[in-house]
Amino acid sequence: MTPPSGHTGAVARALIIHGDAAERQRLADVLGAALGVADGVEGPDGLVDDGYDVAVVGVRLPSRSGISVLHDIRRDHPDVAVVMVGGSDPELAVIALEADADDHCTPDVSDRELVLRVQRAIERRALLLAATDSVGALERDGLALDPVTRSASVGGVVLDLTVKEFDLLRTFASSPDRVFSRADLLELVWRASADDHSVDTVTEHVYRLRGKLVAAGSTHGWIETVRGAGYRFALPAAQSEPETQSQTEPDQTSHLLVESSGSSPARQASTPLPPSS
Helix, strand or coil, X not given: CCCCCCCCCCCXXXXXXXXXXXXXXXXHHHHCCCEEECCCCCHHHHHHHCCCCEEEEECECCCCEHHHHHHHHHHHCCCCEEEEECCCCHHHHHHHHHCCCCEEECCCCCHXXXXXXXXXXXXXXXXXXXXXXXXXXXXXXXXXXXXXXXXXXXXXXXXXXXXXXXXXXXXXXXXXXXXXXXXXXXXXXXXXXXXXXXXXXXXXXHHHHHHHHHHCCCCCCCEXXXXXXXXXXXXXXXXXXXXXXXXXXXXXXXXXXXXXXXXXXXXXXXXXXXXXX
């Protein structure tokens, strides 16, 4: 599977698995892909050997379904991004995303949008892998996170997290002190854009995640609000670099959490005023 010479497309190392020869060629031309494969039998075998970053898989293939190929790729090559193409039924997109595809494109997708979606899929897959690798042994100030078993605890108290709440916490913990906008989190955790989903979804999940951390006994505000920018995962002061100026603001819904849970509010760090002269 040696890439042909002369390709100057926008996306490198893309493997096309599609049953329609004309569409396969179009996708290869748009993406600068190195290889087109008629069905999904031999396609996934070359993903590692030839170092492909993304597989663009047709929903319907001659010998098997594209979802079946997706399952094989996820099992054997979890580091490879997968973008499903074809099928106008919105239910197909839901099925593909539930099977852990990184994205789904309908047949009428423009060339420019296809390139952008494939590039974003590669970036998201890399970030997800970085999150899994970097927080595998995370245990700081009573917070423990295990991406293998998808479990999290505070002070030994297991957190009862939904799938998205765990993925949100893992994304935050993978990059301490990095500021994530709500749009960033929508794309990384929900694999959606602000055009498709409301960023209020992120706000609500962050609120619930904070509540579960406090209810479990955490006295450290792990997820801080950064004014006008989004959120960041803040390590305890002893484990992070000292800040010269804080950009964070207290969560405006924290009083609701206290009233609804009956627990005492978590301590919030504040900057002491200088003594009056």
